Amino acid sequence: MSSSPSSSARAARVALASRLSDLRKDAGLTGRELALACGWHPSKVSRIQAAKVPVADADLRAWCAATGAGDQVADLIAASRAVESMYWEWRRQHQRGMRAAQEDGFTTLERSQRCRVYVSNVVPGFFQTAEYATALMRSITEFQGTPDDVAEAVEARVARSRFLYEGNHRFAVLVEEWVLRARIGSAETMAGQLGHLLAVMPLPSVSLGVIPMTVNRGLWPLEAFYLFDEKHVSVETLTAEVNVSRPSEVADYIRAFGELQKLAVYGVKARALITSAIDALG
The missing domain is CATH 1.10.260.40 (lambda repressor-like DNA-binding domains)
Structure with missing residues (x-):
């Protein structure tokens, strides 16, 4: 790697x-x-x-x-x-607010047919509810000290979900179980977000796997990354978005995604983990 x-x-x-x-x-x-x-x-x-x-x-x-x-x-x-x-710093991207960056992400998804995603921190943007996205982007804006256009940015982020229903887009998503347990916003916000994951799981365009916290890991938890077709990878760090296009490095991320897939559970078992996370909210 x-x-x-x-x-x-x-x-x-x-x-x-x-x-x-x-x-x-x-x-x-x-x-x-x-x-x-x-x-x-x-x-x-x-x-x-x-x-x-x-x-x-x-x-x-x-x-x-x-x-x-x-x-x-x-x-x-x-x-x-x-x-x-x-290498594009978040503060540079968000110097006039977050909406423009969300619209750029919309364009990237529109041009991609196959999107493979691994997240170890938060629910991926195209799966987010408006309430979850608002709580998350509010905290990001406060941490970065960038202009507050959260309402407009959330609207642009939620608009990405259209690709789950339109065109020939395919989304293979791997989520660490911790993401289901990490409370972003209120308990009601998290319950709504987790319920939304259950709702999108049956879509023909979606394959959602959850990596249990108790699994015997063959590959350690990684930074969140989005693999678009087999052309480039967007890696999310605390301070920047890193865009990887060198074939050898793209191949590393493809390999990593394959290894992480082996750790995930799907279908009934994945739904059980999501439902358990909802129940834990009390």
């Missing part, structure tokens, strides 16, 4: 820095000469080549102009923007 979910972003940033370094060498320029041509301090060239800082579009244009590589500007800018989208 990869040592860190952000390794794709780091590797891509290093690859971009290497391309820029090669352009400088091919042009026969030292780092100091390139800095002089671009009007920069020499340390800026060193930081860029060491992949220590993001590279602005204007910096890429200046670099290519100084090295005679103007024909590569568009490709390098595209590569740079892709790098920055791999």
Whole structure:
């Protein structure tokens, strides 16, 4: 398994820095000469080549102009923007509120036919009730200190559930039993959320497995991740969304999902765990 979910972003940033370094060498320029041509301090060239800082579009244009590589500007800018989208801090996403990020998630689901999800923390967004989503997103907003547009964000999040009923979308979801027991909002909110899980389980588009807390684990609990088709994975950490697209890392998550599936129970046994969690609410 990869040592860190952000390794794709780091590797891509290093690859971009290497391309820029090669352009400088091919042009026969030292780092100091390139800095002089671009009007920069020499340390800026060193930081860029060491992949220590993001590279602005204007910096890429200046670099290519100084090295005679103007024909590569568009490709390098595209590569740079892709790098920055791999590791996307939540506070950056939510700097104007949470609604925009929820709408982006809507678009991703719309374009995906098969979605495999593993959650160890909360119910996945497309399964959430409005009350559960409100309680969860309220706490996220307070923790991050970002603008409060919870009502609008909840509306956008709940809208994702349409894909459970429309089109050829398929959702294979694995939930740690702890998620059923972790109270988000009031007891009534949790009861409604758990009841909603029971309601969506029979849908043809849904496969819902629950990993019991008592199972003898072959694979440890992981961070929540969403695997879209077999193209990319969105990994959710405390501070950021990490988008993984390197084939070798995507393959790791596919393998992990398969191992986690072996731990889960389905059908009657899964319903029993959900019902037990409802009963425990008193």
